[in-house]
Amino acid sequence: MLYIGAFLLVFIGCVHSFLGEKYILQRLFKRGNLPKLFGGTGFTKNTLRFAWHLTTLAWFGFAAILVYLANPDNHLLSISEIISVTFLAHSLVALFASKGKHLSWIVFLLVSVFVFIA
Template identity: 60%
Template sequence: MLLFSASLLVAIGLVHSYLGERYILIRLFRRDNIPKTMGSSEFTRRTLRFAWHLTTVCWFGFAAILISLSKSGLDRLAILDIIAATFLLHFLVAISGSKGKHFSWVVFLLVGFATLYAANQSLFY
């Protein structure tokens, strides 16, 4: 059942990103009344786009945790590695999607590295 749940998360993530781009974001961005944030509507567009797709990244991370749990039960190190990788991917999406202007990338980077650090510390205990 965990693998079934993981496959559903991957599927909904792919559908969410694709259909969201095609039917929501593109249509929304065609409007001429997008609010200007930090001086431009482009920043608003970029923020909406990367935030939309971060949902999919989260679902993929949860799918990976479910897959890990299906194979080995509770493997603390594997789960910490998956969480770290998920937030490092968040960092990449946020920094590239906003061109570094949306400071969520700082938090995602810190969470990713702090979680990796915790995972490495657990190797020694």
């Protein structure tokens, strides 16, 4: 049952990212009334895009935890390491998508490091 849950999380994450990009984000970005931050709409678009896709990354992290819980003796990573890696991925996406302007990458990195150390 846990493997089925993990599969469904990966599946819905992929569908969420693909369909959200195609049918929500692209249509939203064509509107002329997006907030202009840092001199234009680029920062706004990038923030909306990476925030949308961070949801998918979180679901992938939960899927990895479910796989771990299904058989905790056959895994290389612990649950805390899975969480640490998930937030490291969040940090990298936020850092590169925003070119460092959206400071959430720092918080995600700190979460990753602190959970790993713990």
